[in-house]
Amino acid sequence: MADIYDLLVVGGGPGGLAAGIYGSRSRLKTAVIEKARPGGQAATTEELANYPGFFDGSTGPGLMEKFRAHAEFFGTEILRGNIVEMDLSGAVKKLVAKDGTEYLAHAVVLAPGAEPRSLNIPGERRLRGKGVSYCATCDADFFEDLDVVVVGNGDAAIEEAEYLTKFAENVTIIVIHEEGVLDCNKASAERAFKNPKLHFVWNSVLEEIVGDELVELVRVRNIRTNEITELETNGVFFFVGTVPRTDFLKGHVALNEQGYIITNEMMETDVPGVYAVGDARVKYLRQVVTAAADGAVAAVAAEKYLAEMEAFREQVLEADKPVLLLFWAPQVEESISAIGALEAAVADNENVQIAKMDTYRNRKIAGRYQVKACPTLLLFRNGEEVGRLEGVFTTEQVSELLK
Amino acid sequence: MIAVDKENFEAEVLQAEGLVFVDFWSPKCEPCMALLPEVEAFAEKNAGRAKFCKLDAAANKRLSIAQKVMGLPAFVFYKNGEKVFTFDKESIDMPAVQAKLDELA
Numbered sequence A: 001m002a003d004i005y006d007l008l009v010v011g012g013g014p015g016g017l018a019a020g021i022y023g024s025r026s027r028l029k030t031a032v033i034e035k036a037r038p039g040g041q042a043a044t045t046e047e048l049a050n051y052p053g054f055f056d057g058s059t060g061p062g063l064m065e066k067f068r069a070h071a072e073f074f075g076t077e078i079l080r081g082n083i084v085e086m087d088l089s090g091a092v093k094k095l096v097a098k099d100g101t102e103y104l105a106h107a108v109v110l111a112p113g114a115e116p117r118s119l120n121i122p123g124e125r126r127l128r129g130k131g132v133s134y135c136a137t138c139d140a141d142f143f144e145d146l147d148v149v150v151v152g153n154g155d156a157a158i159e160e161a162e163y164l165t166k167f168a169e170n171v172t173i174i175v176i177h178e179e180g181v182l183d184c185n186k187a188s189a190e191r192a193f194k195n196p197k198l199h200f201v202w203n204s205v206l207e208e209i210v211g212d213e214l215v216e217l218v219r220v221r222n223i224r225t226n227e228i229t230e231l232e233t234n235g236v237f238f239f240v241g242t243v244p245r246t247d248f249l250k251g252h253v254a255l256n257e258q259g260y261i262i263t264n265e266m267m268e269t270d271v272p273g274v275y276a277v278g279d280a281r282v283k284y285l286r287q288v289v290t291a292a293a294d295g296a297v298a299a300v301a302a303e304k305y306l307a308e309m310e311a312f313r314e315q316v317l318e319a320d321k322p323v324l325l326l327f328w329a330p331q332v333e334e335s336i337s338a339i340g341a342l343e344a345a346v347a348d349n350e351n352v353q354i355a356k357m358d359t360y361r362n363r364k365i366a367g368r369y370q371v372k373a374c375p376t377l378l379l380f381r382n383g384e385e386v387g388r389l390e391g392v393f394t395t396e397q398v399s400e401l402l403k
Numbered sequence B: 001m002i003a004v005d006k007e008n009f010e011a012e013v014l015q016a017e018g019l020v021f022v023d024f025w026s027p028k029c030e031p032c033m034a035l036l037p038e039v040e041a042f043a044e045k046n047a048g049r050a051k052f053c054k055l056d057a058a059a060n061k062r063l064s065i066a067q068k069v070m071g072l073p074a075f076v077f078y079k080n081g082e083k084v085f086t087f088d089k090e091s092i093d094m095p096a097v098q099a100k101l102d103e104l105a
């Protein structure tokens, strides 16, 4: 049988690698499964200048190489695999790669990130790789001394357009807003307006990309006048946002309408022991720094979950005697006195063991057994619940339960 | 795999008889670098069934553009010097590439 990991991370972008760093550093047996090369989207941009501490001369691929080395330094295994199937429901989670390899883990972090959105403009699909591109670092070289069009005007679009001016002769940005309005940050906008190789077409959208074997021209529509203009160009770069890569998760974890994974502040999904981080989850800001932060939170939350599960397994499920498990909480007075009643009931009874769990710190297990009152006493035999007392109880009631 | 460039592309690919596979890549293209080990394993496994070449497209831009490749990575199959099939970044999937080779070889 395959090894069981403590923590398996799906996706080796900044979110997944940060989870790997935190997981392996706290001595969890951790692996990151990545279908391509570690680094994710962040490794596809040269222009990465807002990760704290990295600004002069650092690049996306450079920073991601450091993330990878850092994770491996603490013992994270980086495995090559494309996860397509899974069973997350049990205590041991199973992930299945496209080539059939199965991976097992007690906890899973989903970090599949996002991919460029396509607009499905006529010609876009057909001319992909023939002038239509979604990755400036991949393809900029081809456009040395040529003309390109950029679609989009957010941070990524303006920064990538600027990068393209190092290669292309003219870079024309098609902007849907009125003159002077860009969605990107102010510093990038100011720099862009000063760049003599950058040109803007305002109030406009791309209608069509035309070309026989390579891109030859684009048709641009002015949304105010509906007038269509043709613009000769050799390439079209799209930076119009991203879509989450979560198709393979449908039916396994809760997603919102747009396909983003729903989590709480601890990065927990709706499945116990399964976490989600980075661009693929519902969140406000999708950046390297927030992906990395998510990874840290998820790994720490997973570590707590694993400790809780392990204690429960050892003390309750795998005990060789019947176990009386008390859910209590130091802040609930009645539950503290319940400890006394419980201990008195089993004082001379060597055939039963006692275990105690703080209801609020062990919410997973409390939830699994639908513990609603505090205190609640559960009786387990051979790992199965066979009886319970809800709310305050007496020593006699415990003796009765044991019969 | 044979490294091809503007000097030998004509002889190794366009004048070659039979099936030729060309991996258009560049050292700056992260997805290309990620694929490299798989491409090499693919070439090794199918040795003798086709000629396997790789072209650094960044260093041989004009040649790539003349071959209508302006996006990386790209895998192109040539048969008797004629381009017969292209996989682009989106469509590259090693099992599909293998199936294509089986069909063409």
Ligand SMILES: Cc1cc2nc3c(=O)[nH]c(=O)nc-3n(C[C@H](O)[C@H](O)[C@H](O)COP(=O)(O)OP(=O)(O)OC[C@H]3O[C@@H](n4cnc5c(N)ncnc54)[C@H](O)[C@@H]3O)c2cc1C
Residues within 6 Å of the ligand: A010, A011, A012, A013, A014, A015, A016, A033, A034, A035, A036, A037, A038, A039, A040, A041, A042, A043, A044, A045, A047, A048, A049, A050, A051, A081, A082, A083, A084, A111, A112, A113, A114, A115, A156, A160, A245, A248, A277, A278, A279, A280, A286, A287, A288, A289, A291
């Ligand atoms: C052009 C561009 C420029 C950007 N510039 C900046 C910037 O300057 N600053 C900044 O902070 N952010 C920037 N970003 C955003 C930043 O890259 C992302 O927010 C960040 O990479 C998200 O990290 P992630 O770990 O969530 O996912 P990703 O980086 O998307 O990584 C996900 C990884 O998971 C892998 N994967 C997916 N599904 C599977 C599967 N089923 N099995 C195995 N592996 C799988 C993918 O191959 C990928 O490597 C930019 C993004 C783009 C596209």
